[in-house]
Amino acid sequence: MIQFIKCHGSDNDFLLIDEKTNHYQFTEEERSQLSIVLCDRNNGVGSDGILFVMNSEVAEARMRMFNSDGTEAEMCGNGLRCVARHIIEQEGRAKVQIETEKAVLAVEQVEPIYEGIDTFSVTIEPVSFEVQSLPMKFEKDEALDVVIPELSDDLTFTALSVPNPHIVTIVDKVNQRELEATGKKANNLSEVFPKGVNVSFVQILATNKIFVQTYERGVGLTNACGTAMSASTLVSTILGSNEVETPIVVINKGGLVNCVVEKAERRYSIQLRGNATNVYTATIDVSLENNEWNWIDSTTHQNEIDIYQKLKDFAASQIY
Numbered sequence: 001m002i003q004f005i006k007c008h009g010s011d012n013d014f015l016l017i018d019e020k021t022n023h024y025q026f027t028e029e030e031r032s033q034l035s036i037v038l039c040d041r042n043n044g045v046g047s048d049g050i051l052f053v054m055n056s057e058v059a060e061a062r063m064r065m066f067n068s069d070g071t072e073a074e075m076c077g078n079g080l081r082c083v084a085r086h087i088i089e090q091e092g093r094a095k096v097q098i099e100t101e102k103a104v105l106a107v108e109q110v111e112p113i114y115e116g117i118d119t120f121s122v123t124i125e126p127v128s129f130e131v132q133s134l135p136m137k138f139e140k141d142e143a144l145d146v147v148i149p150e151l152s153d154d155l156t157f158t159a160l161s162v163p164n165p166h167i168v169t170i171v172d173k174v175n176q177r178e179l180e181a182t183g184k185k186a187n188n189l190s191e192v193f194p195k196g197v198n199v200s201f202v203q204i205l206a207t208n209k210i211f212v213q214t215y216e217r218g219v220g221l222t223n224a225c226g227t228a229m230s231a232s233t234l235v236s237t238i239l240g241s242n243e244v245e246t247p248i249v250v251i252n253k254g255g256l257v258n259c260v261v262e263k264a265e266r267r268y269s270i271q272l273r274g275n276a277t278n279v280y281t282a283t284i285d286v287s288l289e290n291n292e293w294n295w296i297d298s299t300t301h302q303n304e305i306d307i308y309q310k311l312k313d314f315a316a317s318q319i320y
């Protein structure tokens with residue numbers, strides 16, 4: 001039996017499995033296989049990934065995130081907010097730390113970004129513009145607003161890791177089909193991106209207001225990607241559309257978040273603030289030998305769903 005919370009950040013949805021509290025002991029192979037079987041939108045529960053919450057020796061908890069194709073990501077911004085909420089509620093404190101693959105990150109409950117929405121802020125770092133940090137094979141140490149000839153003749157991209165790998169381009173209007181085609185191409189281009197890459201198209205809506213959509217490595221098109229919205233905010237700020245130390249409104253297909261770019265000496269970090277909504281809590285029976293699973297029970301958190309819908313409707317009205 002496995003208990004999980006179906007949750008989302010900006011409608012980027014996850015199954016949160018608390019290995020720590022439930023004393024689950026999965027092997028690496030089992031975590032990957034659970035992600036493939038349970039995230040499947042046709043035959044599984046359906047989600048963009050699984051958040052495994054584990055014991056940590058250096059923080060209140062450790063988060064590991066697996067994409068729906070069974071690969072593990074270095075970081076997940078929307079998922080980290082969901083884990084932040086879970087641990088903040090468990091610990092009864094508004095500020096805790098979560099260990100991720102590359103860093104121990106501060107997370108806290110903050111002022112609502114929208115009426116009635118419990119809001120969590122997570123620090124997105126370390127940030128690097130060195131192409132080897134993605135990794136990306138390129139003729140220079142950094143790829144800042146440049147054409148990547150293997151990918152597109154006209155779009156210009158900026159590459160960065162936050163710390164998972166991203167490329168970001170600014171467009172007049174986001175064309176979802178072009179984004180999907182570019183994302184697929186980039187993730188079949190191992191001579192440039194040996195570990196794949198998350199690809200984002202950014203539309204500048206106004207000063208300090210952007211729309212972002214992302215083709216995620218290991219998943220495909222998603223409603224939102226937290227690390228991508230953070231990376232896109234930073235890139236559009238550096239390229240002149242936003243201000244630093246100021247909340248930037250980031251509209252996405254699943255809602256909206258606020259991102260604040262912080263710069264200390266030559267190092268950037270981004271505060272990502274948004275919802276962490278629990279949709280339902282469930283228990284299932286899983287047999288990984290034959291990739292089968294069955295519902296045992298589930299409880300829907302209808303109140304949270306209804307409150308979130310208001311934010312989502314508002315965000316949809318902001319896309320033009």
Ligand SMILES: N[C@@H](CCC[C@H](N)C(=O)O)C(=O)O
Nearest residue numbers: 073076077078164225226227
């Ligand atoms: N949706 C996540 C990122 C998940 C990992 C990504 N697909 C990758 O492989 O790097 C987010 O909210 O950041």
